[in-house]
Structure formats: C-alpha cells, structure tokens
Amino acid sequence: MTTAPTRQTQIEVDQEVPLVRITREFDAPPEKVFRAHVDPALFAQWSGPRDLATRVEAWDARTGGEYRFVQTRGAEEYGFRGTFHEIRPGELIVQTFKFEGMPDGVALEKVRFEDLGNGRTRLVATSLVDSFADRDAFVASGMETGVVEGYEQLDEVLARL
Amino acid sequence: MTTAPTRQTQIEVDQEVPLVRITREFDAPPEKVFRAHVDPALFAQWSGPRDLATRVEAWDARTGGEYRFVQTRGAEEYGFRGTFHEIRPGELIVQTFKFEGMPDGVALEKVRFEDLGNGRTRLVATSLVDSFADRDAFVASGMETGVVEGYEQLDEVLARL
Numbered sequence: 385m386t387t388a389p390t391r392q393t394q395i396e397v398d399q400e401v402p403l404v405r406i407t408r409e410f411d412a413p414p415e416k417v418f419r420a421h422v423d424p425a426l427f428a429q430w431s432g433p434r435d436l437a438t439r440v441e442a443w444d445a446r447t448g449g450e451y452r453f454v455q456t457r458g459a460e461e462y463g464f465r466g467t468f469h470e471i472r473p474g475e476l477i478v479q480t481f482k483f484e485g486m487p488d489g490v491a492l493e494k495v496r497f498e499d500l501g502n503g504r505t506r507l508v509a510t511s512l513v514d515s516f517a518d519r520d521a522f523v524a525s526g527m528e529t530g531v532v533e534g535y536e537q538l539d540e541v542l543a544r545l
Numbered sequence: 546m547t548t549a550p551t552r553q554t555q556i557e558v559d560q561e562v563p564l565v566r567i568t569r570e571f572d573a574p575p576e577k578v579f580r581a582h583v584d585p586a587l588f589a590q591w592s593g594p595r596d597l598a599t600r601v602e603a604w605d606a607r608t609g610g611e612y613r614f615v616q617t618r619g620a621e622e623y624g625f626r627g628t629f630h631e632i633r634p635g636e637l638i639v640q641t642f643k644f645e646g647m648p649d650g651v652a653l654e655k656v657r658f659e660d661l662g663n664g665r666t667r668l669v670a671t672s673l674v675d676s677f678a679d680r681d682a683f684v685a686s687g688m689e690t691g692v693v694e695g696y697e698q699l700d701e702v703l704a705r706l
Contacts, residue, residue, distance in 0.1 A: 401562060401563055401675055442609075450609030467609055467611070467628035469627060469643070469651060490631070512653070515562065516561065516562070
C-alpha cells in the first residue's frame with residue numbers, strides 16, 4: 385500500500401521548547417478519530433507498532449480519569465500509564481504519559497482534532513517534557529516506527545467504523 | 546515576624562525551558578511537609594495568599610486521582626483543578642494544574658521533598674508549560690504573593706502538626 389501525501393506522518397522537534405509535534409491527516413471526521421482515541425477497544429487495535437499487541441488494564445476516559453495499558457511482544461511487556469487532565473469530545477485530549485520503564489519520566493500530551501471538512505481530520509499531537517535531553521532521547525528511541533505504524537493501523541480502524 | 550534566610554522563597558524562571566522553579570526550606574521533616582500537601586484539610590489552611598480562603602471540592606490524592614479547589618475573597622471565586630499523575634509519599638508529587646479562568650492553560654507540576662536532616666526539608670516545586678510567553682505571563686500575574694504567603698501559612702500549619 386502506498387501512502388498518500390496527506391496521510392504522511394510529520395514528526396517535528398520544536399526549536400524553542402522541549403516538545404515533539406506530530407501532525408497527521410485522516411479520512412474520517414473528528415468525532416470518529418476522537419472516538420478511536422477514547423474507546424479502549426478501538427485504542428487497543430491501533431496503538432503502537434504492528435509487532436506489539438496492546439492490552440488495556442485501566443481506562444477512565446473522562447476529565448480527571450486515569451489509564452494504564454501494556455504492550456507485549458512474546459514475553460516482552462511494556463507498561464504505560466497516566467491521567468486524562470481534560471477531555472473535550474471531538475476536539476481535545478490533554479493527558480499525562482509515562483513509560484513505566486523510565487519511572488521518573490513524564491510527558492504532558494495534547495491531542496487536537498481539527499475539522500478539515502469533507503469528512504477529514506487533521507490530528508496535531510504534542511508531547512512536552514522538562515528537558516531537551518529527555519525530548520531528544522525520546523525521539524531517538526525509535527518512537528517514529530510506533531507512531532507511523534500506529535496511525536496506519538488507525539486508518540484501518542477508521543475505515544471499519 | 547522576620548523571615549530567617551533559610552525560609553526565604555526563591556522563585557526562578559529557567560533560561561532553557563518554559564519552567565518556573567520555586568525553592569523553599571521548612572522546619573519540619575519531609576513526611577510532615579508532604580502530609581500538608583496531600584491532606585485536603587491541611588492544604589486548605591495554607592494554600593494561596595492570606596486574603597483568599599480555600600474550599601476543597603474534590604480531592605483524591607493518589608497516583609491517578611484528581612482534585613478541584615476554589616479560592617474565594619468575598620463574592621470572588623477562582624477555581625483550580627487537575628490530576629495527580631503520581632504520588633510517592635514523602636518524596637514526590639507530579640500533577641497537572643489548571644486555573645479555570647484560563648481554560649486552555651495547563652501546567653505540569655513536580656513537587657520534590659528533599660530531606661535536609663535535623664527535621665528539616667527543602668521543597669523544590671517546578672511548573673512547566675509549553676510556551677515562554679505563557680510562563681512569563683504566569684510569573685507576571687502576581688503569583689509571587691500567593692506563593693510567599695502560602696508558604697508562610699504552611700510554616701504555621703507545620704508548627705501545629
């Protein structure tokens with residue numbers, strides 16, 4: 385499958401602040417892209433690289449709720465957890481994010497769903513940490529594969545909704 | 546009452562990242578200073594400037610919990626809310642923080658309790674946002690009075706514990 389230009393995932397490191405910005409367009413309206421982020425059964429189908437399976441352990445997708453999920457490949461397990469600081473349906477998710485393998489790491493993430501019309505959405509996801517070294521280590525850790533393949537899987541989930 | 550040099554509140558803006566760092570020492574061990582941060586009845590006694598009263602509306606001080614409180618002065622009301630991303634007793638609180646008067650603002654806060662020995666504690670609180678303009682507006686908003694007076698009130702609370 386070739387990727388249409390509008391479906392390319394753009395990953396940028398901000399020059400001013402220790403933030404990563406991911407931009408991606410989807411052939412589905414904001415309500416559906418949002419739903420695939422807050423429904424745990426849908427989220428488990430697309431999150432992360434293709435060779436990892438996602439198991440949701442806790443999921444309270446409301447302003448003030450918390451979440452935890454585990455990604456597995458054979459015997460390997462990677463846990464992730466955080467809180468949903470704010471959820472505005474179809475519009476915005478603000479959450480904290482922690483990879484449990486780095487107990488002192490925490491990112492503040494914002495996911496915005498922009499209506500492009502014609503049933504299309506631009507997703508802009510930012511991830512903020514408190515040092516450039518941590519931000520750059522995160523980008524160098526191979527997160528790109530997980531993000532790109534995750535959004536390809538999200539295209540497939542959205543096509544079925 | 547004169548303030549001993551070790552009880553002075555230091556407020557610094559970071560040069561590299563959009564973060565405010567507050568440092569303050571207390572004549573109480575980390576367990577007590579921590580307790581005054583997570584016990585809602587104690588928190589309400591010291592938080593904010595002297596001329597505002599604090600009313601806690603929601604308070605679930607555990608990793609993954611949420612909080613909301615309101616500060617009042619006569620008919621004026623200011624609401625604040627967020628989530629407790631992580632709580633390590635006597636050691637660390639990581640939380641999100643939002644002033645409801647600025648609906649799109651959110652800060653990622655870390656409060657560290659460092660044991661100085663002899664029943665004393667150094668508190669280091671950082672507040673991270675995603676732009677220098679927002680950070681500088683926060684510092685210019687008069688937060689210093691609330692922080693300084695709040696920690697003076699915390700001295701008084703700790704003396705009674």
